[in-house]
Amino acid sequence: MINAFLRLASSFRNRMILIFLSITILPFILFSAYAHTKSIEGIQQANITFSMSYLEQAKINVETYLAQLNEGINSLIGDKTLQYLLERPPLSPKEEETISVDMLSIVYEKKKQMDALQLRVYPLIPADYPTYMRALEESASVGEEEWFRQAADSNVPYWQLSVSDGPNRGPLLSYIKTFTSLHSRTPRGIVVTDLADNHLSRFFSPTKRLQRQKFLIIDDKDAILFDSAENEWTGDVLPSPQLLAKRNLYNEGVEKLSIYDQEHLITFVRMDSLPWTIISLTPMDALVEPVTEMNHLLLVIIIVYLLVSIGVVIYLTRNFTQPVLRLVRLMRKLEEGDFGMYIPHQERKDEIGWLFRGFGSIVRKIEDLIAQSTRAERSKKELEFQVLSHQINPHFLYNTLESIRWKAENNGRSDIGEMVSALGNLLRLSLNQGKDITTVGREIDQVKAYVQIEQARIGMPLRVVYFFDEDMLNITFMRLLLQPLVENAIQHSIRGNFEHGKVILSGRIEEQDLVIDITDNGKGIPDSVIQALEEESEDQKMSGRSGVGLRNVNERLKIYFGLEYKLQIESKEGIGTRITIRHPILKEKLENGA
Known part of the structure; x- marks a missing residue:
């Protein structure tokens, strides 16, 4: 590269061109770099301000919604009729059916008043309420599941995330709460309230959100409970120890960290009523995209200006040495067997034009000869294949065998009919509608037909x-x-x-x-x-x-x-x-x- 630069600078004309480019292009590039840096800083600061303001408002909205949800659950727990129905197990199937109807009515009425996907009330011993459990589309053995035993043994309500792999069901965030009697601490049952992702996504849909910006909610165990980007990471542990460590120290903050090998601008706010944290993630490439597009445009302008500046040099060389050098390169490719090269068309009437046109004519003639040889070889192989694969006229045999099978079955000789039918099937598969290719399944069917014929012919089964x-x-x-x-x-x-x-x-x-x-x-x-x-x-x-x-x-x-x-x-x-x-x-x- 150094030698090429020295050769380029050996000419006075070329030296003047280089000096001119240095005076005009370099200051322009330095100014562009400074403007790029300041633009990115401004965009980042604006995004931080907007994200923090939005997260604060989203935190208030989410906490208000969860508080209303908890009030509705407490109202259900305080229902005296529900408390009475769960005071003791039913003494007879008839009583159990009556209790089931009453409980379902109470839960259904309360569900209409609550903004939740599903509301369920479980007795502490589900096996004593088979009719009620069937109405909930739940098995009576749910009482043996780990989450149920954990809820029954604890008086502290908790949230649980379940992620379904089904195509029509997304993740569910369930609020599980064990309630007791109104007058004592005797457990009565368990209330489970399910929230779908759309119950939370409505709080995270800003109109001015940047492209690929997403919002997360993580719990105190660092698990992602909600992902606004179609639950892409829901259920995973947030893969950023630095962010988790800072979340544990501060109620809010800003970080620039790499997550899944992509750098993000991150803002977070901790909630007051729950050990949850709301996080905003914005990819850095999305932030700088407007500036990047402007830089691309600027780069195009610089390149065009540079090309125009050296146009004179290109004009002086392209009409003499460059065509000859190009023709030499084409000849070398031809020597290496590269017949697919592009030969530019020359309209020039001088000797260089004659050379290009004559060289192109020679290459085309060589290609035609190779194509003729290839077609001849392919025809030879096709004829060999026909000699190997076509032996008799299968149409005539197939129709004749069908007639034989029909006569054998009419005369009560089903064994002959089955054998002829198998032979006809073998012939039909061999015919294959005149095509050279079939499928593996049809080839196996043809083998099975042949084996059936052989078994009938030798009179004993073949393995x-x-x-x-x-x-x-x-x-x-x-x-x-x-x-x-x-x-x-x-x-x-x-x-x-x-x-x-x-x-x-x-x-x-x-x-x-x-x-x-x-x-x-x-x-x-x-x-x-x-x-x-x-x-x-x-x-x-x-x-x-x-x-x-x-x-x-x-x-x-x-x-x-x-x-x-x-x-x-x-x-x-x-x-x-x-x-x-x-x-x-x-x-x-x-x-x-x-």
């Missing part, structure tokens, strides 16, 4: 087991891959030992590939067959041994997806064989019924 996750069954898959391998395992590996022979098909997803294993406990595949499968000479491909079987599947995988997707075979004589198919997860989606 073929399938282990596939449900989410794999609808994934796109090349057709006619599994059935030839299962057929090979049945015909050449476990044949002669069907009573103990077993074939297992299992599938899984590894990164961007489907991996399917076909395992059997048969005789194994000879090494000579596996070695021949690896050979790829033209004589072996044309020898006719590649029909429907291992070579067929192996060749199709290599033609369609490349050499890295060929079959992987592990086989030991007398122990068994495991053949692994690795198939890429295709982006193509099949139409319904494909």
Whole structure:
């Protein structure tokens, strides 16, 4: 960089340009930096003043609301009828039903007078009030839950936060209070009042709130009871030990701290009636966003001014040395095999224009030749695939088999009808509406149809087991891959030992590939067959041994997806064989019924 600067400053013209830029640009940049700093300080101070004023008002509103809520609960507890109903357990089911109706009426009337989501009164022994508990849609075993026992053993009311994972229900803040008799300290029951997030969010919706500014309420255990930003952090512990420590020392304050790796301007106020703290969090990038936009505009102006100032130098160089240098770079890219480079169009009529146009013409001709070669290779592979996969006319066989099945069933030979039906189903799945790809589920159905035919043909059951996750069954898959391998395992590996022979098909997803294993406990595949499968000479491909079987599947995988997707075979004589198919997860989606 230093050498480049020295070369640039060696010219008198360039030195004058640099001096001019230093005189005009540097003072402008220094002034902009000073204005930026003062603007941020002013915005921060205005936000602190507004936030503290708003938090003080929100504290008063919240405390007033909670005081009214507590008065309503005390009014319910002081109801003499409710006290009488809970004075003793009911002596009979009929009495219990009468008490349940009366209690529900009292609670319902009081609920209409209170600004709460839900109001519930629990007897100290819920099991003695089954009808009442069913009406509350609560189990009588609620008395055994930890929160209930904690409330019953304590005369001090407390708040409890419960967060539901359901899609239609948010966090609930419950006020739990155990009440006693009006004339003694004998416990009578428990009152639970539920508040939804909207009961508190109405106190934290300022019209001038900055973007991404949020308000929190935390309790004395540092847990977040309320988050105005759609309860993003509700139920979590506030991850700021510095703020929590300062909250314990002061009733209000201002801090600039980092929370979840983002710097915030924080103001807080402690409540008087409850051990809660109301906090305002404003991201610093949101505060400085207006100033940042102004700086961006200023930067654009500086860049434009700089470009205009050095325009003369650019004009002098771009018409001579730069075009030649650009052409040399393009040639080097061409030597490296980069045919996707952009070649600018030249309207010049001189030798440089002729060079650019001639070079572009040569590149286009080379691209056309490569494209022709690619199309020819693709056509060759498609023809090879058609030779490997298309064998007979399946439409004719499918229609003929349907006629045979119909005649067999009309003549009472259901076994023949089932076998022909399975064969017809196998043929239909093989046909696949003329498409080269299907789904994993349809391939498995094709294997099952083939196994059914083999069982009927040999007259004894075959043990073929399938282990596939449900989410794999609808994934796109090349057709006619599994059935030839299962057929090979049945015909050449476990044949002669069907009573103990077993074939297992299992599938899984590894990164961007489907991996399917076909395992059997048969005789194994000879090494000579596996070695021949690896050979790829033209004589072996044309020898006719590649029909429907291992070579067929192996060749199709290599033609369609490349050499890295060929079959992987592990086989030991007398122990068994495991053949692994690795198939890429295709982006193509099949139409319904494909």
